[in-house]
Amino acid sequence: MSDDTDRFAFDKFPRGFLAFGVSRRQFLPTLVNDFLVSCDKTDGRPTYKLSDLGTWEDDKLAVVIPRVVKGCEISVEDGFVWGQPPKTIQPVKLFPIDSPARVAFNNINGTISIWGISEEVRLAAGWDDERSFSYVRGLFLWLVLTRVCQPVN
Numbered sequence: 001m002s003d004d005t006d007r008f009a010f011d012k013f014p015r016g017f018l019a020f021g022v023s024r025r026q027f028l029p030t031l032v033n034d035f036l037v038s039c040d041k042t043d044g045r046p047t048y049k050l051s052d053l054g055t056w057e058d059d060k061l062a063v064v065i066p067r068v069v070k071g072c073e074i075s076v077e078d079g080f081v082w083g084q085p086p087k088t089i090q091p092v093k094l095f096p097i098d099s100p101a102r103v104a105f106n107n108i109n110g111t112i113s114i115w116g117i118s119e120e121v122r123l124a125a126g127w128d129d130e131r132s133f134s135y136v137r138g139l140f141l142w143l144v145l146t147r148v149c150q151p152v153n
Contacts, residue, residue: 010142011131061137083146
C-alpha cells in the first residue's frame with residue numbers, strides 16, 4: 001500500500017492466504033510446526049494454519065476470539081499504536097490512535113469474538129454491520145500478520 005491512508009484501510013484487506021515473512025532463524029521451527037499440523041490432519045483432527053485465516057468465510061471467522069500474543073509490547077508514539085512481538089528487534093506501526101481500530105484493539109482481550117468486536121466498532125463509528133465486520137476482520141488479519149495477535153480458539 002502506498003501511504004498510511006491506504007495502509008490502515010482495514011475494511012479493504014484482501015482475501016487470500018496470509019503471507020508471513022520467515023527469517024532464517026524462524027525457518028526450521030516453522031517447518032517443524034507445519035509438519036506437525038500435517039500430522040494432525042492425517043490423524044483426522046481439524047487443524048488450521050494462521051496463513052489460512054485470510055481465506056475463511058465471514059461466518060467462520062466471526063466466531064474467532066482474538067488475543068494479543070503473550071509478551072507483545074504495545075506502545076503509543078507520534079499518534080500511532082505500535083506493537084513489538086516477542087523475539088523481534090523493532091516495533092511495527094499498527095494503526096493511528098484516533099482510528100476505529102483503537103476501539104477494536106481495546107476489545108481484543110481473549111474473551112470477545114470478532115463479531116462482538118465488530119459490534120463495538122459499529123456503535124462507536126456509526127457504520128453498518130458489513131463495514132464494521134469487514135474493518136475488524138482486516139485489522140485482526142493485519143495484527144496476525146504482524147504477529148501481535150492470534151486466535152484463542
